[in-house]
Amino acid sequence: MYKLSIMRKYFFTAMFLTLLISCNSSDKNEDITLKQAFKDIFYIGTALSEEQILGEDEAAIEVVKSNFNSITAENIMKSEVMQPIEGEFDFTLSDKFVEFGEQNDMQIIGHTLIWHSQAPDWFFVDENGDDVSPEVLTQRMRSHILTIAGRYKGRIHGWDVVNEAIEDDGSWRKSKFYEILGEDFIRIAFELAHEADPDAELYYNDYSMANEGRRNRVVSMVKALQEQGVKIDGIGMQGHLNLNSPSIEDYEKSIQEFADLGVKIMITELDLSVLPSVRSNDGANVKSTFEYNEKINPYKDGLSKEVEEKQYQRYTDFFKLFVKYQDNIDRVTLWGVNDAQSWKNDWPVEGRTDYTLLFDRNNKPKEVVKDIINIVSNNN
Numbered sequence: 246m247y248k249l250s251i252m253r254k255y256f257f258t259a260m261f262l263t264l265l266i267s268c269n270s271s272d273k274n275e276d277i278t279l280k281q282a283f284k285d286i287f288y289i290g291t292a293l294s295e296e297q298i299l300g301e302d303e304a305a306i307e308v309v310k311s312n313f314n315s316i317t318a319e320n321i322m323k324s325e326v327m328q329p330i331e332g333e334f335d336f337t338l339s340d341k342f343v344e345f346g347e348q349n350d351m352q353i354i355g356h357t358l359i360w361h362s363q364a365p366d367w368f369f370v371d372e373n374g375d376d377v378s379p380e381v382l383t384q385r386m387r388s389h390i391l392t393i394a395g396r397y398k399g400r401i402h403g404w405d406v407v408n409e410a411i412e413d414d415g416s417w418r419k420s421k422f423y424e425i426l427g428e429d430f431i432r433i434a435f436e437l438a439h440e441a442d443p444d445a446e447l448y449y450n451d452y453s454m455a456n457e458g459r460r461n462r463v464v465s466m467v468k469a470l471q472e473q474g475v476k477i478d479g480i481g482m483q484g485h486l487n488l489n490s491p492s493i494e495d496y497e498k499s500i501q502e503f504a505d506l507g508v509k510i511m512i513t514e515l516d517l518s519v520l521p522s523v524r525s526n527d528g529a530n531v532k533s534t535f536e537y538n539e540k541i542n543p544y545k546d547g548l549s550k551e552v553e554e555k556q557y558q559r560y561t562d563f564f565k566l567f568v569k570y571q572d573n574i575d576r577v578t579l580w581g582v583n584d585a586q587s588w589k590n591d592w593p594v595e596g597r598t599d600y601t602l603l604f605d606r607n608n609k610p611k612e613v614v615k616d617i618i619n620i621v622s623n624n625n
């Protein structure tokens with residue numbers, strides 16, 4: 246009898262201590278921020294808007310400083326902003342962006358040197374409006390890349406050198422870069438970026454990278470660049486997700502095939518839309534937009550619990566996948582700080598209310614942030 250009472254006492258003490266530790270550990274998780282949780286796993290980044298770079302969004306900036314250790318310029322380093330007129334560079338915003346990153350000891354990512362979209366019209370035409378020659382376009386790329394990447398030499402960790410050169414089916418996008426220079430514009434861009442800043446990492450970045458056609462073309466493109474001795478350090482998988490696509494399996498297959506190339510993988514523009522797709526594959530091709538109607542904006546007054554839980558499950562499933570490949574994934578960047586900033590509120594349909602990111606419109610962390618942090622805290 247006596248023994249039994251001792252054993253019972255030990256059992257309840259052990260139970261109490263376990264409960265206390267588990268409560269403490271989850272309380273402990275309460276205080277851990279994203280960058281603290283992932284400090285030994287991969288960089289956790291966010292995209293900064295113009296307002297945030299100008300310091301006009303203090304609440305969002307506080308979220309950035311506490312939760313992220315990598316920053317990407319969402320828009321202000323695109324060629325139409327950096328060189329709106331040939332030979333006239335505007336570094337006002339990009340200087341502030343880089344200074345913010347240095348002042349806060351963050352990894353700084355340049356986005357993007359060569360992209361068919363948001364490129365100024367003058368880039369591809371002569372004074373008569375006709376396409377320029379391959380030589381002239383190459384010279385314009387040289388001037389653009391060496392001036393910008395050269396200015397931030399040694400200060401920017403990595404560049405999205407070429408963005409979105411490949412279509413869903415794996416064919417080359419018929420951009421002006423492609424029409425005038427062929428696929429060789431990609432090699433030229435990477436070689437110029439390396440010349441401008443030999444120590445910067447150089448990435449190819451694209452969306453819908455779980456698509457088999459794009460995956461296969463990216464693999465063959467990277468292999469070709471490697472065979473030509475071109476420095477390419479990583480592949481950026483943008484990560485613009487929906488509730489039902491892409492599948493984890495397809496995404497994982499791309500991670501595996503890109504990792505087999507011996508380059509780093511970055512999830513560069515992660516967000517998760519809950520809104521109904523307006524066509525089969527939303528992708529992220531900014532050129533396609535659609536008419537507004539109430540039916541495709543079902544959550545303007547808030548998310549249903551069911552949809553919220555579905556989104557949270559998708560976010561944790563993808564973060565579990567990223568942690569599984571932490572030896573290959575160097576960075577996961579959210580494409581914005583809070584839901585109000587998300588490009589998906591106005592693309593592919595203007596005026597909708599989406600809930601794509603990890604912090605809400607009041608800059609508060611969503612429930613899912615705790616779940617994401619627990620993925621790594623519980624593993625350690």
Ligand code: G3I
Pocket residue numbers: 319320323363408452483514529530531588
């Ligand atoms: O800055 C101007 C402002 O002066 C003007 O008053 C206003 C209204 O015309 O437009 C503002 O520029 C907008 C810019 O975002 C800054 O807000 C552009 O019109 C708008 O097209 C641009 O959208 C960006 C889009 O790329 C196109 O550049 C989105 O914010 C940005 O999230 C999105 O990001 C892209 C990545 O760079 C590449 N991968 C796909 C991803 C989503 O499209």
